[in-house]
Amino acid sequence: MxxxxxxxxxxxxxxxxxxxxxxxxxxxxxxxxxxxANLVPRSTSVHLLFGGIYASxxxxxxHLRAEGAGIDEALNSVVHRALIDSWDHERDEDGxxxxxxxxxxxFHDPYNRKSRMNLIRSIIWYVDQFGDExxxxxxxxxxxxxxxxxxxxxxxxxxxxxMLAGHLDRVIEFGGHLYWMDQKTTSSALGPRYYExxxxxxxxxxxxxxxxxxxxxxxxxGVIDAAQILVGSTKFDRQFISFTAEQLEEWAxxxxxxxxxxxEATAEAKWPMNMxxxxxxxxxxxxxxxxxxxxxxxxxxxxxxxxxxxxxDPATPR
Amino acid sequence: MSDDVVKLFARDPLKLSEQDIEQIxxxxxxxxxxxxxxxxxxxxxxxxxxNKAEGLDLDLDLGDL
Numbered sequence: 001m002x003x004x005x006x007x008x009x010x011x012x013x014x015x016x017x018x019x020x021x022x023x024x025x026x027x028x029x030x031x032x033x034x035x036x037a038n039l040v041p042r043s044t045s046v047h048l049l050f051g052g053i054y055a056s057x058x059x060x061x062x063h064l065r066a067e068g069a070g071i072d073e074a075l076n077s078v079v080h081r082a083l084i085d086s087w088d089h090e091r092d093e094d095g096x097x098x099x100x101x102x103x104x105x106x107f108h109d110p111y112n113r114k115s116r117m118n119l120i121r122s123i124i125w126y127v128d129q130f131g132d133e134x135x136x137x138x139x140x141x142x143x144x145x146x147x148x149x150x151x152x153x154x155x156x157x158x159x160x161x162x163m164l165a166g167h168l169d170r171v172i173e174f175g176g177h178l179y180w181m182d183q184k185t186t187s188s189a190l191g192p193r194y195y196e197x198x199x200x201x202x203x204x205x206x207x208x209x210x211x212x213x214x215x216x217x218x219x220x221x222g223v224i225d226a227a228q229i230l231v232g233s234t235k236f237d238r239q240f241i242s243f244t245a246e247q248l249e250e251w252a253x254x255x256x257x258x259x260x261x262x263x264e265a266t267a268e269a270k271w272p273m274n275m276x277x278x279x280x281x282x283x284x285x286x287x288x289x290x291x292x293x294x295x296x297x298x299x300x301x302x303x304x305x306x307x308x309x310x311x312x313d314p315a316t317p318r
Numbered sequence: 319m320s321d322d323v324v325k326l327f328a329r330d331p332l333k334l335s336e337q338d339i340e341q342i343x344x345x346x347x348x349x350x351x352x353x354x355x356x357x358x359x360x361x362x363x364x365x366x367x368x369n370k371a372e373g374l375d376l377d378l379d380l381g382d383l
Contacts, residue, residue: 076339083331083339099332117319117327124346233350 005315006165011036012266015155015163017314018203021255024262025202027274031262033286038311041285042304046107047185050114054227055183057082057123059151059169061131062181066140066148075127082123086116113187113229122185122227122234129236130225138223141171141178141215149215153317156213159256162263165314166210172223178215179240180207180222190228190237198224198241205251208243320345 006015013020013035023031033039057078064074086105089097107114133139141149149171158164170181182204188194198204204222211219221242228235243251265271278284292300323345326338 075343076336079343080331080334080339083327083334083342087331089330089332097332100330102330104327120327120342121346121349124343125350128347128350 004311004313006313010267012263014161014263015165015315016158016255016259017165018206019312020262020314021206021258022202025254025258026280027277027284028262028265029271029273029290030277030284030286032265032271033289033305035312036266037301038307039286039301039305040308042306043108045285046109046114049105050107050109050119050229051183051185053082053085053119054122054185055169056085058126058183058225061123061127062140062170063148063150065131066150071127071131075124075131079120079123082120086119111187112231114185118229118231118234122229125234126183126225126227126236130238138172138174141173143215151318152214154210154214155315156210158252159259162256162259163315164206164210164255166206167318168207168211168214171211171215171219174223174240178211178217178219180204180211180219182207182222182224184224184226185229186226187229190226190235194226195224195239195241199243200247200251202251202255204241205243205248206255209248209252319349 003009007013020031020035023034060081061074061078064077065071069077084097087097088102088105089099090101092098104116107116107119109115130136143149150169152168152171153165154168155163155165168180169183172179172181186194208219208221211217221240224239224241226237226239228237273290278287278290284290288304289297289301323342326334326342329338
């Protein structure tokens with residue numbers, strides 16, 4: 001594996017994003033498998049696949065809108081893009097898709113909620129619900145150089161020898177304040193319990209901290225546009241979420257602690273399991289590995305997991 | 319879902335035309351108004367637009383995106 005930008009020559013990570021901090025705080029063994037060994041399950045999680053294409057399409061929609069495209073023009077473009085992204089083409093030697101090859105990606109959702117058809121439906125319905133922002137008072141923030149604040153990748157100094165990286169899909173202005181915007185899909189009901197799961201949140205507190213640093217403005221928090229994916233329908237809701245300076249200070253202390261602990265673990269090559277986290281989020285994808293005796297684990301790792309060609313590297317912009 | 323849309327979903331998306339995409343969007347929009355009748359889901363009045371690509375037999379590829 002070639003040297004990643006986020007790791008030093010000793011393999012110690014020095015550029016961190018919310019994904020890697022979450023992994024490190026949840027279980028150091030899980031952090032090792034995902035971030036150090038670059039192992040991912042052979043079959044992609046339906047939730048990551050569906051949510052990734054959905055969020056990417058809407059991010060692109062707002063980008064096109066900020067560049068002056070009409071709603072219909074932008075929607076047509078992102079629907080076509082999402083149809084392509086959800087088709088498993090064969091690739092040529094340069095990695096380009098080959099026309100008239102492959103087939104539609106199968107999402108493997110046992111509940112038939114997250115399917116290709118429902119993905120496209122959700123993108124179209126979202127745009128019908130939120131795409132016209134004239135009456136909502138929401139506008140895309142523009143940076144000092146006049147560019148729209150969409151698809152903002154950042155790498156910022158955090159602690160000694162540690163940087164934080166991430167990607168803000170979009171920064172908006174509403175009521176005289178700045179907020180980041182993020183798209184979420186879920187099969188849960190969009191009630192108070194759903195939004196409570198984001199307070200606290202490593203990802204969203206990092207976004208708020210980073211927004212303030214990148215924009216040199218007091219970003220209060222964010223807007224979560226949530227889509228509940230059902231078999232025959234998609235429901236939408238929009239909620240604002242904010243964090244105080246005191247909350248962000250506490251977040252920074254926690255993030256710093258977990259990063260330092262994982263860096264020490266890497267230097268010592270010690271990856272203890274946190275067995276109380278094995279059942280989180282429907283079950284850890286590495287549980288089957290940890291369940292095997294260490295002496296045979298490598299054999300099963302090669303059979304059930306793959307090494308992505310592009311390893312997770314927070315310092316590499318999207 | 320109409321047979322037309324199911325057939326469009328089964329085609330290589332690199333070969334779909336702008337009209338194909340518009341047809342998918344139109345049919346999916348119609349589904350929403352069937353399922354959900356609240357105010358946010360009511361169909362917005364859309365101005366009828368000219369279809370400049372009509373008759374051009376235009377296929378989109380990645381470079382169009």
